[in-house]
Amino acid sequence: MSTLTERYVHEVVRRIPGDQRAEVADELHATIADTVEARGTPQAERDVLAEMGDPIRLAARYADRPLTLIGPELYPAYLRLMAVLLAAVLPLTVAAAVALDVLDHDDAGSAIGTGIGTLFAVGAQLVTWPTVVFALVERSRRSAALAAPWTPDDLPPSGGPSGGGTAGACASAAWNALLVALIVWQHTARPYRTDGGERVEVLLWSGWMGPIVAGLAGMALLELVRVAAGGWSLRLATAYAAAGAVFALPLAWILYRHEFFDPAFLADVTVAPAFYTVTALGVLAVTAGDVFRRFRRAV
Amino acid sequence: MADEDLLRSQAQELRRGTVVLACLMLLRQAQYGYALLETLNGAGIAVDGNTLYPLLRRLEKQGLLTSEWNTEESRPRKFYRVSAEGSRTGALLAREWEDLVTTVRRLIEENR
Structure with missing residues (x-):
């Protein structure tokens, strides 16, 4: 058999689970060879492969996989x-x-x-x-x-995917994404000009910023998953709690340690010590409240 | 033209399930893929290879068919045959088919 069939079979089987590849390849080779032989025309191989169709489609049928995203x-x-x-x-x-x-x-x-x-x-x-x-x-x-x-227990909580929850979740996701964008923007654009005319960051760019940004991004992504899933499940709420902890604990810590603002920015602006305490407690309270509400909707 | 396409897709929808039933009946005798395709097409059940071959594999995975490689001839071929369960399922589906035909025929005649 010439390479045309081999190339075709290879294109099909490389898209199906590994443990089935060898057997499906053997079977395809045999059936294609049988069909080509029965036709007996010089063009037969091309015709038969054309009739078998797109390898991606055939592989999806073998793997019983959807062809939709x-x-x-x-x-x-x-x-x-x-x-x-x-x-x-x-x-x-x-x-x-x-x-x-x-x-x-x-x-x-x-x-x-x-x-x-x-x-x-x-x-x-x-x-x-x-x-x-x-x-x-x-x-x-x-x-x-x-x-x-x-089972009926799998029904999304009242309101369902078409309820008002979608808009709220979109807003939460957009808000978290906006915060991420603002944090990254103030790091790259250095928007604040000191009295000396120097451009500086507002926030202190320390190792703590990584988890804070990751936590915010995780919370935004989970809101999107919740829209897709049609409601909060226990697993989703647990993941949200983890993302919330990754975001809020480091943030509260650097606020508590007064390591939130860039020293160059602080040289220009005075921040009252009470700001740190209030904000740290506020971040913890708001995040805990968010997590609690999602768990309540999940059960 | 569009009407023809619509009719063809509706007819295909009607025929879809019959391929499984036909396979379960025909494969009481072991056959390999291409020969089964020819038998089906010869019997008037239109089905393409790219539908039939994955279907056979799925029925095998579901335990309705068993398979065996025959290497005695020049080309090794995979022969399928119904399992005990496939045979039972085939009989049940056949009865389902009879009921369906009776019901639909009555509907057609009553509303002619």
Whole structure:
């Protein structure tokens, strides 16, 4: 048999689970050879492979895998989330970026450039991350559905995926993402000008910032997962609690140690000691409250 | 043109389940993939290889078929045959089919 069939079979079997590859390859070789032989024309091999069709599709049939990224059950929630993100969050973000630029440079050309840049950069992020999260949830739902039969206990808490919870979750996710963006922005853009004219960061960029940003990003992602899943489950709430702890504990710690602001910034601005105590306690209380509310909705 | 496509996809939807039933009946005698495809098409059950071959494998995974490689001839081939459970399932599906035909025929005649 010539290499055309071999290439085709290889393209199919490399997409199915490893333990089935050898046997499916042997079987495909045999059936293709049988079919080609029965046709007996010079063109037969090409024709037969063309009829077998796209290797990706055939592999999906062998592996019993969906050919969709986001299936019909999750699609309405996905569409709703995209509508909120692209119709509300994106224009607001672009408007805010343009306004900041106008304040900074007072130059129409620069403001338009920033507007277009933000539109594409933020737009790409807004489309990519929810899509990735929904695709992962789609995959995990399929395997979970195979493992355990559905019971009424699996119903999402009252309101369901179409309830007002979606908008709230979108807002929480957008808020956490905005905080992440602000923290990273103040690190890269150094927006504060001291009296000496030097540009400095507002926050002290220490090793603690890593977990704080990761925790915030985790909380934002879990809100998106919650939209896809249609409600808080015990597992989701536990993951949210972990992300909340990763965010809030280091933040409260650096506030308590007065290591929150950059020393260069503090040389210019006086911060009352009470600010640290109040903010540290506030961060802990708000995060604990958020976690508690999610657990209550999960049970 | 669009009507023709619609009709074809509806007819395909109707036929979908019959391939499984036909396989469970035909494979009381062991056969290999291509020969089974020819038998099915010859019997008027239109099915493509890229549908039938993965289907056979799935039925085997579900325990309804068993398989064996035959290496006696020039080309090694995988022969499928119904298992005891596949035979029982086939009989139940056959009865289901009879009921369905009776019901649908009555519906058609009553509303002609």
